[in-house]
Amino acid sequence: MTRVAKHLIADAKAEKNNRNVCLTCDIREMAVCSALRPEELLRLNKIATARVLEPEETVFYEGDEADTLYNVTTGCVRMTKMLADGRRQVTGFLYPGDFLGLAFYDKYAYSAEAVGIARLCRFSHDKFQALLRDCPELEHRVLGQVSNELAAAQDQILLLGRKSAREKLASFLIHLSERAELRGNDSCMLDLPMQRRDIADYIGVSVETVSRLFTSFKNDGVIGVPDAKHVVLLQTNVLEDLAGL
């Protein structure tokens, strides 16, 4: 069976279960949904539909009318911004539980694409706003999450503005390690669902530099690279020193 066919089946299943996506949702605990009481969860359930994304599939484009809001349920989604001449900046990677499209304007401020296969939970912006109005606790959670994102963005600003390429990549790996730990995964055996270009565009260097630095870290015995999609942290403390803070 081809991979595409598998996804079509998964998609069909998701549609079938649409009636109770929220109630059976794997990430109900970690998402903002956990703020909701049963009756509100039912209401959220009514306005939620599932969406399955192929690798590299676009969720929405920067500048599109922001009429839909998403919650990542599985996989990894990247946010990107482009300059007129094609230079690209990845502004962040989103994992299960993260909100997507929370622009409080009429247009999305960035594009969003699935890194690998990803599943999203989809809400109409208007209906979600209405739910927010009726459920201040939910809005409070959303505020908390946006605040988190802002703090992360400021860390990234420090990284991009003042760190060397070596410090940038070390910081990136430490950051992934911390996120893995938060999700209850091994903090030393890292999954890198994104490709080198994504990493490069995230930390503001060229792909070649990313590649050279991986090799350099490997030669220094700081990391192991079993394959392009996995990194083993061998000396986390050394990597933390390299990260510059």
Add this chain to the structure above:
Amino acid sequence: MTRVAKHLIADAKAEKNNRNVCLTCDIREMAVCSALRPEELLRLNKIATARVLEPEETVFYEGDEADTLYNVTTGCVRMTKMLADGRRQVTGFLYPGDFLGLAFYDKYAYSAEAVGIARLCRFSHDKFQALLRDCPELEHRVLGQVSNELAAAQDQILLLGRKSAREKLASFLIHLSERAELRGNDSCMLDLPMQRRDIADYIGVSVETVSRLFTSFKNDGVIGVPDAKHVVLLQTNVLEDLAGL
């Protein structure tokens, strides 16, 4: 009379008027306070005190316990983050109406210092949180402002990660021009309250590069620089092209 003495007097006046700082506040229209009904404004008034800052005076340090929240009323405040070896990144400049210290953690994620003389409105974090709980509309406004800040941070991430030094400075000037226009000021005659080092640390280049670029723009006839604290935009459209998007 020395400048310091003048400020002491201003400070004393602020203290005297403390009873109705909010009701007489110049920026009541533009701040989140505009979401409040009269009785809530009175309540906000009770928990607000004024604070006057000397140039370069620190409001709080990164890592301090975040027990206080501020609103800028006059002047300009910069947010900074530092690396262990002293490299500095300015993460943003705040103007009247902007919130300061809105970290929803126990520690501030950045330091804040007055650029010139500045006035702030000060709230206890706990009491403000309590007010938020009772006034969802206020929380909604706060969410809107944090969302704005997040969008601005993502723009800055694009700038830092992918723009050339020339594009960075051009973007910075355009950004200042837009903010000036929003505040109802002349969008061509720009105030630069901050010094060259602040600009350099904001756009992630060296002071020397900032200086050279000002000279270059001046020689190209794109801007005029009557003195170090003022810039005149002579060819805004050319500057916009230089900004890269």
Add this chain to the structure above:
DNA sequence: CGGCCTGTTGATCTGTTTCAATTTGGGTGG
């Protein structure tokens, strides 16, 4: 008037990019 801090300009140096050539590896079709 003198000292100091900020800003500017010049000369050199270096980290990172760019250009170019391989190598690797996963997916597809025969």
Add this chain to the structure above:
DNA sequence: CCACCCAAATTGAAACAGATCAACAGGCCG
């Protein structure tokens, strides 16, 4: 199931943007 094919990743050499080092000018304050 294997071999091919193309995209992704790596490695090397050359070029360059911007940093660093250093000297100097200007303005403000004591």
